[in-house]
Amino acid sequence: MTAPAVLVVDDEPQIRRALAVNLAARGYTVHQAADGRAALRAASAHHPDAVVLDLGLPDIDGIDVVRGLRGWTTVPIVILSVRDGERDKVEALDAGADDYVTKPFGMDELLARLRAALRRATPDETAEPVVETAAFTIDLAAHTVVRDGRPVHLTPTEWGLVEVLVRNPGKLVTREVVLRTVWGEGFEDESGYLRVHMASVRRKLEADPAHPAHFLTEPRMGYRFLPDP
Amino acid sequence: MTAPAVLVVDDEPQIRRALAVNLAARGYTVHQAADGRAALRAASAHHPDAVVLDLGLPDIDGIDVVRGLRGWTTVPIVILSVRDGERDKVEALDAGADDYVTKPFGMDELLARLRAALRRATPDETAEPVVETAAFTIDLAAHTVVRDGRPVHLTPTEWGLVEVLVRNPGKLVTREVVLRTVWGEGFEDESGYLRVHMASVRRKLEADPAHPAHFLTEPRMGYRFLPDP
DNA sequence: CCACGGCGTGAAGGTGCCGTGAAGCCCGTT
DNA sequence: AACGGGCTTCACGGCACCTTCACGCCGTGG
Numbered sequence A, B: 001m002t003a004p005a006v007l008v009v010d011d012e013p014q015i016r017r018a019l020a021v022n023l024a025a026r027g028y029t030v031h032q033a034a035d036g037r038a039a040l041r042a043a044s045a046h047h048p049d050a051v052v053l054d055l056g057l058p059d060i061d062g063i064d065v066v067r068g069l070r071g072w073t074t075v076p077i078v079i080l081s082v083r084d085g086e087r088d089k090v091e092a093l094d095a096g097a098d099d100y101v102t103k104p105f106g107m108d109e110l111l112a113r114l115r116a117a118l119r120r121a122t123p124d125e126t127a128e129p130v131v132e133t134a135a136f137t138i139d140l141a142a143h144t145v146v147r148d149g150r151p152v153h154l155t156p157t158e159w160g161l162v163e164v165l166v167r168n169p170g171k172l173v174t175r176e177v178v179l180r181t182v183w184g185e186g187f188e189d190e191s192g193y194l195r196v197h198m199a200s201v202r203r204k205l206e207a208d209p210a211h212p213a214h215f216l217t218e219p220r221m222g223y224r225f226l227p228d229p
Numbered sequence C: 001c002c003a004c005g006g007c008g009t010g011a012a013g014g015t016g017c018c019g020t021g022a023a024g025c026c027c028g029t030t
Numbered sequence D: 001a002a003c004g005g006g007c008t009t010c011a012c013g014g015c016a017c018c019t020t021c022a023c024g025c026c027g028t029g030g
Helices: A015-025 A036-046 A062-070 A086-095 A107-121 A158-168 A174-183 A191-205 B013-025 B036-046 B062-070 B086-093 B107-121 B158-165 B175-182 B191-205
Strands: A005-009 A031-035 A050-054 A079-083 A098-101 A131-134 A135-139 A142-147 A148-152 A171-176 A216-217 A222-225 B006-007 B029-033 B049-055 B077-081 B099-102 B130-132 B137-139 B145-147 B150-152 B172-174 B215-218 B224-227
Touching: A005 A015, A005 A036, A015 A031, A015 A107, A015 A191, A015 B137, A031 A036, A036 A050, A036 A062, A050 A107, A050 A131, A062 A079, A079 A107, A086 A098, A086 B107, A098 A107, A098 B175, A107 A222, A107 B086, A142 A191, A158 A174, A158 A191, A158 A222, A171 A174, A174 A222, A174 B158, A191 A216, B006 B013, B006 B036, B013 B029, B013 B107, B036 B049, B036 B062, B049 B107, B062 B077, B062 B086, B077 B107, B086 B099, B099 B107, B099 B145, B145 B191, B158 B175, B158 B191, B158 B224, B172 B175, B175 B191, B175 B224, B191 B215
Parallel strands: A005 A031, A005 A050, A050 A079, A079 A098, B006 B029, B006 B049, B049 B077, B077 B099
Antiparallel strands: A131 A135, A135 A142, A142 A148, A171 A222, A216 A222, B130 B137, B137 B145, B145 B150, B172 B224, B215 B224
């Protein structure tokens, strides 16, 4: 996921602003609303990835905003409230809220709870598991390589090489790092292994193994994976 | 879902007991553990639907218990702690906890937070629990397998294998993950079990067990379930 | 122009992993 | 007590994979 969007709902401008600044500083896209009607409208307009919602709104009761959202979306909702009573918390959580933070709140804690809520909502999109080139497609999560529509089988060693290089696209990876990553401590001098297994990788993935386009050798240094330009 | 199972981890017997009584009264199945090692063991043995975890354990730091769990499961974790500092909360939540409640806590609030955690964790029981291939049909929700119109009986171990693989269609599942999921913590080296029970699964489900079309072996790595193309 | 070192390539050898059948054991049922 | 299902354990054959080695190519430096 890139730049999660967060909808901040609070009628107090200074709190709204403090939240917006802190969220924006951490790379979130921020939308704001000052009352319940605006919140519902903004949610349906922007489809945020999370909602931070103050319960004490001037027009609609915050609980009803939760219910309104839950009618059509499962977006994580973190409640902000001055009310510290158990009754309020239970009611909000059972209405469908995901978390409940009492004002005054610590910004770090709120952000951590927001991260937790976002993490749960995005099952496994965390990494970017798919790397695609003109010649082949590598799915790091599924451990699969597809070439010309057909799956290509890689041995564990070959997969280790591909993985360490593909996870550092465009960057030079030294022999030492490759050997330690794939073979482990104590194999830093076995550069012969690299030649043999790298040849195997290129034979399986490169269109012209003798003149590789993606798995390049940097003489005396290491190797480099080059995605499509 | 019927009768969610909750693992309660706390070293103070009276708190553990209070939680267990309240949870049981509301229809939950309750498992208990008094320290971190027991918690990890119980989690892998019972596969609870949620974990209530006290941070102040006698043996392992609660944070490390969270990390230990997160290594192989996404079960919701609600932290209980006497520590009210922001640092503690942020650390626990970022380690993978889902919620953080400070002692002394209100039972109603804790239960509400637990309900919220459970609600989030089970959105997909109705999603698509049925996996169909040309050879057989697997209904994950109903725990049934049908082949050629006739039901196929799987033993608990066989079902565990089928389930963990089918829930990750197309993805490589390492031996370590399979063993921990089906047998639990401490069985990561018993790859012999895998061979035997996998052969059993293939004998029951594959048209040609010697040349499986759906339950594939990735030598030295793990196994992979391949749906129909 | 030649020597040399690094790299790619192909093949041979051995090791450990995987599939398979069967025997032994635990445990709940009859 | 006898029975049977299911899990564990073992032995064995086959094979995928890693290692090792020899050789040829290419670039660089003398």
